[in-house]
Amino acid sequence: xxxxxxxxxxxxxxxxxxxxxxxxxxxxxxxxxxxxxxxxxxxxxxxxxxxxxxxxxxxxxxxxxxxxxxxxxxxxxxxxxxxxxxxxxxxxxxxxxxxxxxxxxxxxxxxxxxxxxxxxxxxxxxxxxxxxxxxxxxxxxxxxxxxxxxxxxxxxxxxxxxxxxxxxxxxxxxxxxxxxxxxxxxxxxxxxxxxxxxxxxxxxxxxxxxxxxxxxxxxxxxxxxxxxxxxxxxxxxxxxxxxxxxxxxxxxxxxxxxxxxxxxxxxxxxxxxxxxxxxxxxxxxxxxxxxxxxxxxxxxxxxxxxxxxxxxxxxxx
Numbered sequence: 271x272x273x274x275x276x277x278x279x280x281x282x283x284x285x286x287x288x289x290x291x292x293x294x295x296x297x298x299x300x301x302x303x304x305x306x307x308x309x310x311x312x313x314x315x316x317x318x319x320x321x322x323x324x325x326x327x328x329x330x331x332x333x334x335x336x337x338x339x340x341x342x343x344x345x346x347x348x349x350x351x352x353x354x355x356x357x358x359x360x361x362x363x364x365x366x367x368x369x370x371x372x373x374x375x376x377x378x379x380x381x382x383x384x385x386x387x388x389x390x391x392x393x394x395x396x397x398x399x400x401x402x403x404x405x406x407x408x409x410x411x412x413x414x415x416x417x418x419x420x421x422x423x424x425x426x427x428x429x430x431x432x433x434x435x436x437x438x439x440x441x442x443x444x445x446x447x448x449x450x451x452x453x454x455x456x457x458x459x460x461x462x463x464x465x466x467x468x469x470x471x472x473x474x475x476x477x478x479x480x481x482x483x484x485x486x487x488x489x490x491x492x493x494x495x496x497x498x499x500x501x502x503x504x505x506x507x508x509x510x511x512x513x514x515x516x517x518x519x520x521x522x523x524x525x526x527x528x529x530x531x532x533x534x535x536x537x538x539x540x541x542x543x544x545x546x547x548x549x550x551x552x553x554x555x556x557x558x559x560x561x562x563x564x565x566x567x568x569x570x571x572x573x574x575x576x577x578x579x580x581x582x583x584x585x586x587x
Contacts (some may be wrong), residue, residue: 331358367379406423500550
């Protein structure tokens, strides 16, 4: 079976702690309603892409623990190929503590695990080169030895003429400049927000605008702007696509849902306007739901969301 999209790294389980609000002033404690476990990291865009109809898979390492079993089972239940997940017996699955307020604000605390230990030797180049596209995140590019595995995957995809989609994430400035520059130069579609663009600009000593990134080798840029929507940039110019005003419950996974929609629309050959509309809708529907992973939108939810607003897509999901 030929996969449509492969991802490398960032296999993470989120431990969500609902809070009425963040601590203020000299406060030293707050009460929570309890812990909730959700799939996170790469599962967000893997599951979103699968729900849109793409055949997807992931290469990474998880721990031989309860969180690892939870993560793998969740992916498999959503039709994601897990044949390239390496289980580290005795190791701990990478996690993230998510502090979530009633107003949808959040703070993240990374919980170290085995994902970052995935090596280039464990990556099957053929798994990447046979797939129709590669989606990479900045998180594994900022860790070793998995950064070398991501670079190996990136080079395999490039040699095979497969489009690479890159979301540099909020840790863009933690990626070695040489690796970051190569990743951008190899990228077909760069998907990021204003803050991440600024981090890249500071790291690579370029201007903080999409044109500067295109000069580094990117074919096109989708600049995420939250509720305001997104802008789409190429060497020929740019276009603006408005977002949606919705009630925010939890923004976790919204950007990842957006990313998956961009990959889907691109691989399906959709026109730019429909790709952007679907991506904006994916982010908007997601922020109305708590948690990510298996709580990302379904295709039916996206279709219904757009139909209610009188924005049917020219292409069918």
